Amino acid sequence: MEKDTEMTDPDALDEQQRQYGHGLVSEEEIDAKYPNRPKNHHKTLPFHALFLTLFNPLNENRKYLGGPAAGRRRLGPHGQTSLTPHEARRNIIERFIARWRQEVGNDIYPAFRLIVPEKDRDRAMYGLKEKAIAKLLVRVLKIDKNSEDAQNMLNWKLPSQNRVGAGSAGDFAGRCFDVISKRPMRTAVGDMSIAEVNEQLDKLSLASKEEDQLPIMQRFYQRMNAEEMMWLIRIILRQMKVGATEKTFFDIWHPDAETLFNVSSNLRRVCWELSDSSVRLGGEDTGISLMQCFQPQLAAFQMHSFAKIVSRMKPEGDDNVFWIEEKLDGERMQLHMMEDPSLPGGKRFGFWSRNAKEYTYLYGSSFDDNEECALTRFIKDAFNPSVKNIVLDGEMITWDMEMDRIVGFGTLKTAALSEQKNRFSDSTGQRPLYRVFDCLYLNGKPLTKFTLRDRRNALNHSVNTVHRRLEIHPYAEATDASEIEPHLRQVVAEASEGLVIKNPRSAYRLNERNDDWVKVKPEYMTEFGEALDCVVIGGYYGSGHRGGGLSSFLCGLRVDHEQIRRGANPQKCYSFFKVGGGFTKTDYDTIKHRTEGKWITWDKKNPPTEFIELGGHAENRQLERPDCWIKPEDSVVLSVKAASASATDQFRMNITLRFPRFKQLRTDKNWKSALSINEFLQLKNNAEKEQREKEFEIDVSKRKKAKITKKQMTVAGNEVLKTPYGGPETKIFEGLTFFILTGCEKPVKNTKAELEQMVKAQGGKIVQRESTLETLIIIADRPLVKVASLQRKGDYNLIRPIWLFDCINQADTDIGRSNLLLPYEPNRHMFFLKADAEFQVEGNVDEYGDSYTRDVTVEELKDIFKDMPSKFESSFSSAHLLDQAEHHDLEIRVLPGFMFHGLTIYLDKASLDTDQTATNGRPVKSVSSNLALSLAGNTIRIGAGKISKDLTDMSITHVIIGEDRSRLRSIREIISGRARLPRIVAVDWVEESWKEKTLLDEERFVSL
Structure with missing residues (x-):
């Protein structure tokens, strides 16, 4: 049939209409907006075709991707040469798309909504996470909520209570499959089409109450088998993990698909406007436009030394300047403003997050949104009169007016909602503040191809700072890599996120991470000594490959003699931090062996306050509550190192370690010799004192050059102090x-x-x-x-x-x-x-x-309400917060593909490449050692590490030694004069770290 033939199947037609307001928009209105949209000539494929011909084959192929044989051709069953894993992946997707075009038509949007659900912005968030889905399934399956199967779903991270399903611990969809398989309505695949599934998912996204969600889940259960339900749950959770990203699907669908998605964040537009692969986008369609959300440029992770970062920014001639910005702890936000004479003030606003979620309803659509506006009504003076339209890129942060500083990202939504109700611009408390660092569109002209320096000039001439409402984010110019370290030290001291190093000569590249923007986060430091020895007081069950066992641990500091004297249990501990990185399978096994049978399930209604105090103790909020706990006398002591310590209310100590990593199990210590509260505070005070002394020494030379004027010193008492007090003066403390x-x-x-x-x-x-x-x-x-x-x-x-x-x-x-x-x-x-x-x-x-x-305050009241007994169970979903958390305080080394990022490693192959030979003419050195080093080098590169061939390279962090140790002395002599000595470790360190999927502590593999 011809491509433009009208659809004869009502099912397919309804699908087109549902993409606009769930069937409330007419066919004529759809045609008016997308006159050349493709129209399918047949109903959509059955839902089971997705996993039988796409998801399952991709998952089967996934095991070969990223492994040693990723680029090799595999042999077929009869010895013939087969495809490489990458070629096989493309072939699977191409076959599915070809089948869709032939059997359904050129409108692949219904299928893509289910293949890459996390990119579908037309369907609202479901407000359902694992526990809520489990509760629905318990009701759908009509099983007792206290039964083994119900508890296995509700507590999906915990090991299964029976043999069936033991292998799915940590995989919620897999755990549901195990339970549904025992009582399926269907054993064969169901008859629901992709369009029908989309229709029901649209309804599910609009259902906010459990009673409205229940009949939809019942319909799915009645018409799907267990495997279909498993994939449906993954779609609802938007956690597909099928071994191919949206970029792969986009590239195979159309050469310009990724480009169009980057400038529009619109999956429907990608599918409808690019249905013909032979028709390419014009230049005017590849740039950002007003009121159209785009995918912003992202900062790359630090993978090199500071010097290497700077050198990669391609200085031009004498221009070797780079910019240093503070990395803000907020939500990436783009602001669009355009002329609209129909609105008071003549301007219309639009706000979108990094994930293309629209926030115009929260921050305002015009200058006069007095009823529901947290920002725009306060920024009438922010734009110069000559600005007709503009697109800004920045970060929405929470500013506390009383403390006059940024507060954590988690407070942003609360602050914005509070500011909506505020009628005055001079409020105290917390408020959203938009920090702008880029201008991408101005008066009808896209600026993405201009340099960052030119874009910043445009920004400075177009936008005026409105104090603590909309501000231009400051930066520092630098020309030498040594200037980065003082700035990093400063942000560590202020408990900030880190830094972003930017190339002022660079263009803006949508949805890319490259060397023009590089984020720098604090690495592991030794302010508190090499490591802290703390007792384990709680455990958390893992997911994925760590499912079914304790994967991370809550560590605490024991109380001191003064608290014991006042009646505290000598074993009582204050929660301090969680640690889950750096453990090997052997470490987990050892901890399990030493603590087996001693773990106690945490009862939130009867917490073990005699032994453990958690964060939020004042309101009994039980922050960072573990899945199970253990008495210190039955527990183990872990040695942990971290980047730094920072203030927090999540732990009872009101301070915690940032990026803690397991170093070793201290079998020589028990809870009595673990770190106490006062011992840690003393360590912290000593570290701060040493830091102040260092800063003082650096400043001495500057002071000598300046003229010093002595000031009269006054003793603190009732004299008038030189320190001014800026608040209101009353007589509230008179007589005290x-x-x-x-x-x-x-x-x-x-x-x-x-x-x-x-x-x-x-x-x-x-x-x-x-x-x-x-x-x-x-x-x-x-x-x-x-x-x-x-x-x-x-x-x-x-x-x-x-x-x-x-x-x-x-x-x-x-x-x-x-x-x-x-x-x-x-x-x-x-x-x-x-x-x-x-x-x-x-x-x-x-x-x-x-x-x-x-x-x-509003925040206090919210916490009080949260902990009050509720007549009805809350249906609040934290899905959006979880979606945004990915780029906040993420230690990138938890991902295997970035395990060795930031490390520069020298492989000692020099001794293996010598001409020394035995009498038989063969090399004296071990061939197996050379092979081990070569394989280690490949593993390091796969894990984003850098291999250096020059031992004099000052950026080297590790030296890897094989079986031959003859060059150890000369290696140590070469590196001995450096301020920061590289670690010399055996080749097993690389192999074992990759095997355990976490960077292990080097001291276990020290080469003597």
């Missing part, structure tokens, strides 16, 4: 005497002197020692020697500085009540509580931790 022992970090960082000045500005009096005054209030926030001494005496309550801020803020809120002093709240305000004051203080909050007198 304060003894302030420490500064504070929360809610705003203040020194001891600054707190004293703040108290005096509010009418309070300052003293420098404790006394018996009834009006004395002692302020402390850190366990210094004097603080610990007062705690041991037990005669005084010690109050956290946040109480001062709460009193001042409440006085500002309660007009006419400037003398209001808030009662103490046990967890928020009390650093140390006298025994006889416990009952009185606990009566100041209700059972959920809500203050009876203080106005709580």
